[in-house]
Amino acid sequence: MKSILLGTAALAITASVAFAGSHSVVRMGTEGAYPPYNFINDSGEVDGFERELGDELCARAELTCEWVTNEWDSIIPNLVSGNYDVIIAGMSITAERDEVIDFTQNYTQPDPSSYLALEGADVDFEGGVIAAQANTIEAAFIASSGATLVEFATPDETVAAVRNGEADAVLADDAYLRPIADENADLVLLDRQELIGGGVGMGLRESDTELKDKFNAAIQSMKDDGSLNALLAKWEIGPGF
Amino acid sequence: MFSFCADPASLGDLAWMACYLTTGKHMAIYTSVFTVLLLLAITAPTALAFGFIGASSARSHFPPLSWIGKAYIAVVRGVPDIAFFLFFVIALDQLFEWIRHEIKCPDWTDSIWQGNDFVVCDIAKLPLGNAPQWVHETYGFMLAVLTFAIVFGAFAANVLYGAMRAVPHNQLETAEAYGMSRRQVYWRILVPQMWVFALPGLSNLWMVLIKATPLLFLLGVEDIVYWARELGGAKTARFTDYPHGDWRMWYFLALLVFYLLFTRVSEIVLDKVMRKLTHGQATLAGEAQRKAA
Missing domain, CATH: 3.40.190.10 (Periplasmic binding protein-like II)
Incomplete structure (x- = not known):
């Protein structure tokens, strides 16, 4: 038992020396069962509209992103306790959810x-x-x-x-x-x-305002140059902006 | 996987099936079989160790130790598994992070609870936010093993506690009469003889543990039941090269066969162990073995 404790402690210390810095990797949480928004493709990877959108947003915001899947039911609790940093799972922006987490601006129109x-x-x-x-x-x-x-x-x-x-x-x-x-x-x-919901946005922890601003700016830039509309049309998700 | 899989729609049934069953997604379900087996292989001895420690301390002559042992057995056995799995893992994870936070970031002034958010400094995260995905998965797996071990350890402790009391008392008295110390009586007389009384209860627990592995998904580990549901669900041609209807029945049928085979093999092995342990014991079965020989 003692050696296990010591081992973990040593591992933890070396690990934290090796990398420090906030959000050098942003973990993107999704459900992986809601095509065309997000699903697991034949080769077992996250795919869909939100995969393409998320990768593009991360590139624009100059973030390194990693995809993780989580059951829909516990997707908010796991975000709040910090198991990943962003929910990008076709989640409509609603007042109830907004009390618990924060949303970026919407990246789809309210979809009927x-x-x-x-x-x-x-x-x-x-x-x-x-x-x-x-x-x-x-x-x-x-x-x-x-x-x-x-x-x-x-x-x-x-x-x-x-x-x-x-x-x-x-x-x-x-x-x-x-x-x-x-x-x-x-x-x-x-x-x-x-007609319900206020469009789909990315969910973030309320304390994570810095990351939210980065994604908001990236979404805005995709709205401005029309690339978001192209993605929406490609995956046939509602009307464009 | 195979070279002829480039255009699945044009294939005959058999070739289509061969391609379908070897997609990357199906590889994930085959891997998850090993995840489940690995979990059982690590959890069973760990839970047994927890149980042994729990039972020994419950029997202790030092009251506080005995209270701790008895409290562990009573509390963990009394809490519903699902509540335990949902609540305990997040709590355990947060406890670890909070301890690391206190050690590594003593200058932190903000509260770790900000509204709904649990926020610790970045270098206290476990695993670190920028660690690769496999580290996160391994950490989740280890949390799962720990949780399973604590839950099943409590049941095992109860079984072992009963088994220790079932060992005939005159055996222990005789040992003391031979001048053995309390420690010697415990390790040389009590422990070797108790297994035969513990085994029926422990084998029961093993069976329950096998069937409890789907709870893994509550802990964020993708197990075979998760993949069976995901793969079996109806798929439309727009999002896959292998569209099919609702095949969950077939996947769950395969799971049924897997679990039945696994429990059957376990039963056979446990029967063998039981026969071995009974040999030479002062029990009814041991007596029967002696007469038959």
């Missing part, structure tokens, strides 16, 4: 949320059963709408719930549901959409 249901299903928006991912703006919306909310930990499970009849429809970001509806003949997007 759509309903996905089985072909020919008659969905009752006020009294039916609607699925949504837990801790999302869609889940909060349904909870206050009068319909029965069934929550799931991952977006994929919400769609599976519609398939097997557990829910009448699923409410999620349009950009997430559209490719699913396009490729599956048995699933359709309903005409009704909900």
Whole structure:
């Protein structure tokens, strides 16, 4: 036991001498299960709109970034306790979240949320059963709408719930549901959409204002030169700026 | 991986499957099998050591030590695993960081709690913010091992405590009559004989430990159940070369087979160990072995 303690102490001391300095590596936390925003590609790496955006923002802000995945449910607690520095996971800017963490300016327009249901299903928006991912703006919306909310930990499970009849429809970001509806003949997007949320931004610790300013400047520069619009169009995420 | 995998859409079923099962993503699930096995290999002896220390101190004749041992057994066994795993790991991590913070940054004037944020100076972070990802993963893994060891150590301590009391008292008295010291009685008579009483309980714990490994994901370690869910979920052609429907059933079926095989092998091995330990013991099974021989 003693040698273990000594060993860790020695390791810790040498390690901290070797590198010091704030944010020489910025750890980017994402979910990795919400295409086209973020997902794990065939070779097992984080990919998607936010991967490209994040890499570009880091290059512009001259930061070294590293990608980590974390479960959606505990994505905010792990940011606050310092396991990574940024949440970049298709997270809409809301007042509740803003009380706990800080957001950069939005890098997508408020994306309408759509309903996905089985072909020919008659969905009752006020009294039916609607699925949504837990801790999302869609889940909060349904909870206050009068319909029965069934929550799931991952977006994929919400769609599976519609398939097997557990829910009448699923409410999620349009950009997430559209490719699913396009490729599956048995699933359709309903005409009704909900306008909720204030666009997607990066989440940071409230005490981390320096990093927030850097990312805000980088996002602004991408908005100004049109490269953000090009990315939004490439990944088919809502309207541009 | 294979050279013919360049255009998966054009492949026949068998070749498609071969390519699909060897994508980088699938390599991750194969690696995670080893993560789980490694976790078990490290956790089991550590938990046993925790249990042994816990049980020994609970039996101690020195009251404060015995209180500590008994409190450890009672508290950890009483707290739900999931609460323990969710709360304890973040708390443990913050405790380590706070200790390092106090040592390394004595001049720090701000509070470490700023609103919701837990903020320590950069050089006190554990692992350091700029450490490579594998260091973070190893650290997370070690935290997981420690947490598992503390939880299962408490159960093991309870089992060992009971086993120590099950050793016939006259054996210990006889040893004392031969002039052995208390320490000698403990190490030469009590400990060798208690295992046969402890093994049924310990083997039970081992089985529970095998099945508890999916809790790893709560600790941020990507285990086989996480990957099975991720890989099995429906995939659309826009984001992968291998689109498929909801295949979670097949992945979970594979997990089922894996866990069943693993527990079956464990059972066989544990039976063998039990037969060995029973040999020559003053128990019913030991007596039966003696008569059969």
